[in-house]
Amino acid sequence: MEHIVEKLKKQIVAFAPKAHSEKVGTVVSAGDGIAEVEGLDDVMMAEMVSFDTSEGKPLADALEDGGELLGMALNLEEDTAKVVILGDAQKVREGMTVKATGNILSIPVGKELIGRVIDPLGVAQDGGLPIKTEKRNPIERKAYGVIERKSVSTPLHTGIKAIDGMIPIGRGQRELIIGDRQTGKTVIAIDTILNQLNEAKESRPICIYVAIGQKDSKVARIVKQLKDKGAMEYTIVVSASVSAPAALQFLAPFAGAAIGEYFMDQGKDALVIYDDLSKHAIAYRQMSLLMRRPPGREAYPGDIFYLHSRLLERAARLSDKMGGGSLTALPIIETQEGDVSAYIPTNVISITDGQIYLESDLFNKGIRPGINVGISVSRVGSSAQTKAMKKVAGKLRLELAQFRELEAFVQFSSDLDDDTKKRIEKGKLMVEVLKQDKHVPLPFEKQVAMIYVAGADLFNDANKSRVAELEAKFFALLESQYPEALTGIAKTCDLSEETQVLLKSAATALKKANPELFGK
Amino acid sequence: MRASYYAQAFHDLALSGKIGEETLVKQFVATVAANGHKHLLLQIVRSLERIMRREAKKETIEVFSTKELSQSEVGALLKNEPFKHALSAKHKKVLGKTDDTLVGGVVVRTSREKVDTSHKRALMDLYQSLVSG
Numbered sequence: 275m276e277h278i279v280e281k282l283k284k285q286i287v288a289f290a291p292k293a294h295s296e297k298v299g300t301v302v303s304a305g306d307g308i309a310e311v312e313g314l315d316d317v318m319m320a321e322m323v324s325f326d327t328s329e330g331k332p333l334a335d336a337l338e339d340g341g342e343l344l345g346m347a348l349n350l351e352e353d354t355a356k357v358v359i360l361g362d363a364q365k366v367r368e369g370m371t372v373k374a375t376g377n378i379l380s381i382p383v384g385k386e387l388i389g390r391v392i393d394p395l396g397v398a399q400d401g402g403l404p405i406k407t408e409k410r411n412p413i414e415r416k417a418y419g420v421i422e423r424k425s426v427s428t429p430l431h432t433g434i435k436a437i438d439g440m441i442p443i444g445r446g447q448r449e450l451i452i453g454d455r456q457t458g459k460t461v462i463a464i465d466t467i468l469n470q471l472n473e474a475k476e477s478r479p480i481c482i483y484v485a486i487g488q489k490d491s492k493v494a495r496i497v498k499q500l501k502d503k504g505a506m507e508y509t510i511v512v513s514a515s516v517s518a519p520a521a522l523q524f525l526a527p528f529a530g531a532a533i534g535e536y537f538m539d540q541g542k543d544a545l546v547i548y549d550d551l552s553k554h555a556i557a558y559r560q561m562s563l564l565m566r567r568p569p570g571r572e573a574y575p576g577d578i579f580y581l582h583s584r585l586l587e588r589a590a591r592l593s594d595k596m597g598g599g600s601l602t603a604l605p606i607i608e609t610q611e612g613d614v615s616a617y618i619p620t621n622v623i624s625i626t627d628g629q630i631y632l633e634s635d636l637f638n639k640g641i642r643p644g645i646n647v648g649i650s651v652s653r654v655g656s657s658a659q660t661k662a663m664k665k666v667a668g669k670l671r672l673e674l675a676q677f678r679e680l681e682a683f684v685q686f687s688s689d690l691d692d693d694t695k696k697r698i699e700k701g702k703l704m705v706e707v708l709k710q711d712k713h714v715p716l717p718f719e720k721q722v723a724m725i726y727v728a729g730a731d732l733f734n735d736a737n738k739s740r741v742a743e744l745e746a747k748f749f750a751l752l753e754s755q756y757p758e759a760l761t762g763i764a765k766t767c768d769l770s771e772e773t774q775v776l777l778k779s780a781a782t783a784l785k786k787a788n789p790e791l792f793g794k
Numbered sequence: 795m796r797a798s799y800y801a802q803a804f805h806d807l808a809l810s811g812k813i814g815e816e817t818l819v820k821q822f823v824a825t826v827a828a829n830g831h832k833h834l835l836l837q838i839v840r841s842l843e844r845i846m847r848r849e850a851k852k853e854t855i856e857v858f859s860t861k862e863l864s865q866s867e868v869g870a871l872l873k874n875e876p877f878k879h880a881l882s883a884k885h886k887k888v889l890g891k892t893d894d895t896l897v898g899g900v901v902v903r904t905s906r907e908k909v910d911t912s913h914k915r916a917l918m919d920l921y922q923s924l925v926s927g
Contacts, residue, residue: 282924285920289920293910294910295907295910297906299906300851330895332894332895333895333914333917333918337921353848371903
């Protein structure tokens with residue numbers, strides 16, 4: 275204690291007050307989170323400005339108020355600048371002094387953020403110590419050019435069979451998750467984060483979950499889930515909840531991208547999830563209308579496409595010369611009544627490198643994840659798959675497509691030829707195999723094993739209503755009696771002939787030991 | 795053609811003194827009507843008020859202190875550093891104001907610049923350095 279007092283005394287003695295000479299402006303009007311400021315002649319676009327909330331207040335109140343109230347100049351007009359207030363807009367009064375900081379908005383970045391929940395300005399939201407980092411990255415930054423990039427070839431495993439098998443995602447890719455409300459979009463995102471626990475520590479990507487306009491209860495639940503499973507050790511949560519100002523909701527995804535870029539520039543892999551960009555577009559529309567920008571289609575501003583394109587272009591896989599790091603983006607879009615041809619969804623679909631389409635009908639039928647494989651696509655494709663997965667999942671999409679075509683004939687099954695009946699049964703089995711409980715991501719070697727034995731017609735006579743149980747027992751058997759099969763796939767990322775023999779033996783052994791799981 | 799452009803043109807012409815006031819107003823209204831922008835007259839008046847307020851602010855220095863200062867005291871203050879070089883505008887009007895919250899020292903403010911030598915600011919800076927140090 276005495277040591278602290280001595281330190282404080284020294285600091286007070288050494289303190290030399292100086293005159294502050296600053297270029298300032300004055301608030302002409304303020305309301306709805308926007309302040310019109312006069313006098314900042316040299317203010318730059320997107321420059322940070324600081325509102326002097328201590329003006330006219332006694333010293334004690336000014337100190338208690340604490341913290342800076344920042345704004346961002348977004349409309350540079352003839353005589354004034356319109357500033358978006360990044361905080362409590364109630365504190366801003368007409369006549370208040372505003373100072374231009376000379377800096378573009380930036381966020382603290384570094385390893386210190388891992389495991390923390392922060393707002394888009396880098397202020398801790400989890401009740402922990404204030405964030406202190408050595409470096410700050412600008413929130414807005416130009417994306418890397420073509421020369422600095424390398425093509426996507428390393429898989430990012432989500433742990434979800436349907437995705438890793440048929441819509442594979444690579445590191446550096448942008449894959450959109452799109453669907454109606456309550457179809458499992460966030461579950462896919464969270465499971466992807468959880469699945470990184472199955473990756474080796476040295477190749478594990480840093481995960482950044484950006485919550486835009488979400489309920490605080492949802493964010494709290496997600497953080498708890500990640501903490502309970504140990505995923506917060508490599509995850510950062512950036513939250514601008516539904517009660518946050520529209521300006522912070524607008525900034526949140528850019529803050530997430532800036533944090534991800536820090537790790538990418540270090541040669542590491544990072545994954546950023548934007549949940550969701552529909553709410554982001556709504557927040558940006560609100561801000562633009564309040565700043566009197568001309569409304570376009572559906573009252574969105576004219577640069578709504580540019581808003582998302584410049585955000586998503588920051589995801590990249592860098593060349594070896596640039597460090598070889600990557601930033602993978604999983605943006606989420608919520609559709610209304612399955613309308614993927616609406617304005618914002620079509621914008622983002624055209625920007626991303628593929629989409630995972632979730633359907634309410636499939637979800638309600640019990641097919642979870644409710645992925646419509648027919649219209650989901652990954653433009654990176656098998657370049658982002660291991661050799662093992664390529665071998666087993668190559669035919670999967672085709673078989674499911676054939677099954678869907680034949681599904682209509684199921685009710686006439688007595689009139690169908692044997693080959694068609696076989697395809698239908700096989701299709702039903704694959705649909706069951708691809709079902710997966712939430713928050714139970716599978717390591718890729720187990721996915722390969724299961725898809726292989728199902729695809730090799732070893733489980734054709736399985737009881738369709740007990741496939742989940744069958745799968746659990748199969749994995750237990752592999753782990754206990756055929757561990758070399760799984761380790762072989764995991765180490766080599768390939769499916770050798772020996773491993774295939776082992777898997778077949780395991781399947782046969784399972785059949786013998788559990789006859790109740792087979793037959794109708 | 796925006797109301798603010800008309801207002802700026804009127805203001806510049808009025809300041810130049812080339813035309814008499816009455817003639818200026820008549821010709822101005824006639825020009826606006828001829829352009830089919832008579833409906834903008836109210837907005838033009840508001841823009842003109844804004845321009846005049848802004849110009850008046852540019853010419854004004856406000857000096858805040860905890861006790862009332864005489865004109866000569868203010869004049870002497872503004873001739874010394876850091877105010878002498880920090881303030882660049884050609885000011886016609888100097889207003890002395892009191893602000894008890896400053897604790898001590900002086901704050902000099904124009905429409906574009908602020909020089910703060912108040913004790914309140916110094917104490918706030920000290921507090922920040924102690925808290926962050």
